[in-house]
Amino acid sequence: xxxxxxxxxxxxxxxxxxxxxxxxxxxxxxxxxxxAGEVAKPLKLSADDLKKFPRxxxxxxxxxxKEAEYEGIELSEILKLAGVKQxxxxxxxxxxxxxxxxxxxxxxxxxxLAELDPDFTDRSVILADRRDGKPLKDEEGTVRIVVPGEKxxxxxxxxxTSLTIKRAE
Ligand SMILES: Nc1nc2c(c(=O)[nH]1)N[C@H]1C(S)=C(S)[C@@H](COP(=O)(O)O)O[C@H]1N2
Ligand SMILES: [Mo]
Numbered sequence: 246x247x248x249x250x251x252x253x254x255x256x257x258x259x260x261x262x263x264x265x266x267x268x269x270x271x272x273x274x275x276x277x278x279x280x281a282g283e284v285a286k287p288l289k290l291s292a293d294d295l296k297k298f299p300r301x302x303x304x305x306x307x308x309x310x311k312e313a314e315y316e317g318i319e320l321s322e323i324l325k326l327a328g329v330k331q332x333x334x335x336x337x338x339x340x341x342x343x344x345x346x347x348x349x350x351x352x353x354x355x356x357x358l359a360e361l362d363p364d365f366t367d368r369s370v371i372l373a374d375r376r377d378g379k380p381l382k383d384e385e386g387t388v389r390i391v392v393p394g395e396k397x398x399x400x401x402x403x404x405x406t407s408l409t410i411k412r413a414e
Contacts, residue, residue: 277387278323278372282410283342285328292387298322301371305393308401315391317373320344320361320408329410332364346390346400347407354390354400358410368394372405 274291281287288294298318306312325331330339335358342358359365373391374381381389386404395401 278405278408280323280327280408282345283329283412284324284410286326288323288327290323295372295374295388298326301369303369303371303391303393305391308398313376314378315371315373316375316378317371317388317391319363319369319371320356320390321363321369323372323408324358324361324410327408327410329358331358331362335359335362335364341413343411343413345407345409345411346402346405347409348402349386349404349406352402354402356400368392 274293276289277292277295278290279288280290295318299322300316301319301322302314302316304312304314321331324344329342340357340359344356344358344361346354346356356370360368361370363369370390370392372388374388381387384403388405390400390402390405392398392400
């Protein structure tokens, strides 16, 4: 091609490439939940990342005493991806580890790792995103904790933003 066509082409293509770089699609998906602390692999999970986990359904009685079907991700699945020791590996010093669930309003609730381990318990604590097939209410957030069988719902953290692993002294 001639110099003239080359210049003409680059001028024509310039807005296209500039536009492509500034479209929202090129930006990273916003983080919904961070996984941090004493983990082998810290995570920043977007809504799309959460979709990749296996799904779990549990029946549980809510704060109003109404039973419902909650669907979401078992906390143990998320901890597994973050490289937190489970099963036979969760022994000795590792039993002093605990999870702090953090929420947008600063609310916090703690679970010992053994409470979340499928080798220790059949109870599945989940990060729920649906109730009876529908998304959660706005005030509950995109995701909330559901603890089946618990007589009080104080650890059913709404609007979860962080999962942090810590160690008891
Ligand atoms: N983020 C957040 N989650 C929270 C709370 C809170 O204050 N903030 N309160 C807890 C308490 S004490 C209860 S009893 C339940 C009530 O859940 P509900 O409001 O969805 O019925 O939410 C729990 N989760
Ligand atoms: Mo409560």
